[in-house]
Amino acid sequence: METIENIKTRRSRRKYLKKNIDNEILKKIIDVVKYSPSSVNCQPWEIIVVKNQEIKSKIAELKNKFTPEHLRKKGFTSDFIAEAPVLIFVCVDIKKSPFRFIEDGAIAAANILLAANDFNLGSVYICGFSTEQEEIEKTIKQTLRLPKNIRLVAMLPMGYADPNEHLEKRDLKEINEIVHYENW
Numbered sequence: 001m002e003t004i005e006n007i008k009t010r011r012s013r014r015k016y017l018k019k020n021i022d023n024e025i026l027k028k029i030i031d032v033v034k035y036s037p038s039s040v041n042c043q044p045w046e047i048i049v050v051k052n053q054e055i056k057s058k059i060a061e062l063k064n065k066f067t068p069e070h071l072r073k074k075g076f077t078s079d080f081i082a083e084a085p086v087l088i089f090v091c092v093d094i095k096k097s098p099f100r101f102i103e104d105g106a107i108a109a110a111n112i113l114l115a116a117n118d119f120n121l122g123s124v125y126i127c128g129f130s131t132e133q134e135e136i137e138k139t140i141k142q143t144l145r146l147p148k149n150i151r152l153v154a155m156l157p158m159g160y161a162d163p164n165e166h167l168e169k170r171d172l173k174e175i176n177e178i179v180h181y182e183n184w
Helices: 003-009 023-035 053-065 069-073 079-083 101-118 134-143
Strands: 045-050 086-093 121-123 150-160
Touching: 003 101, 023 045, 023 086, 023 101, 045 101, 053 079, 053 086, 053 134, 079 150, 086 101, 101 121, 101 150, 134 150
Parallel strands: none
Antiparallel strands: 045 086, 086 150, 121 150
16 A cells, blocks of 8 residues: 555544454564654664453453543443454663654654555554653552563554444545645
8 A cells, every 4th residue: 555545544443343363464464663763863663463352341340440431421431442362562772762752752743543444454542641641650550560660552452454444434635734834
């Protein structure tokens, strides 16, 4: 797939077919991380792949516990996390990237999302870093046995997208609404 087409067609997907992802495909998707830019080329990424149902269910339950009330009223849950064939956790070693760890991790996560789309896999970016919900990161760090210097930046549930998933029509701004030349 061409790069621009890949970017334009990638969507956040939360419904997956009950179909495993081949390990060789996962390796190819995760391999893109090493090509991600990072602050002063510190390459601080650490990736954890989880297929264990018990862990996925525990994390889904944790995220449901912290779902804001306005989203619960709309029927939103994090159950899809438990239903995804794979969870990919993008972490960063803060000893290598103490000041730009969020950006370094987010760029790596974006590359994984695009690579997944290239293999016709669906995924969604879930922020792992939250100052108002520190218990989520703390519990996930304990569950995954992350060392103190490793910070969770994102969780990417991934699987073959359910073609019956209802996706909202994108209401994208026109380029002239967001681009300014020389000054505001």
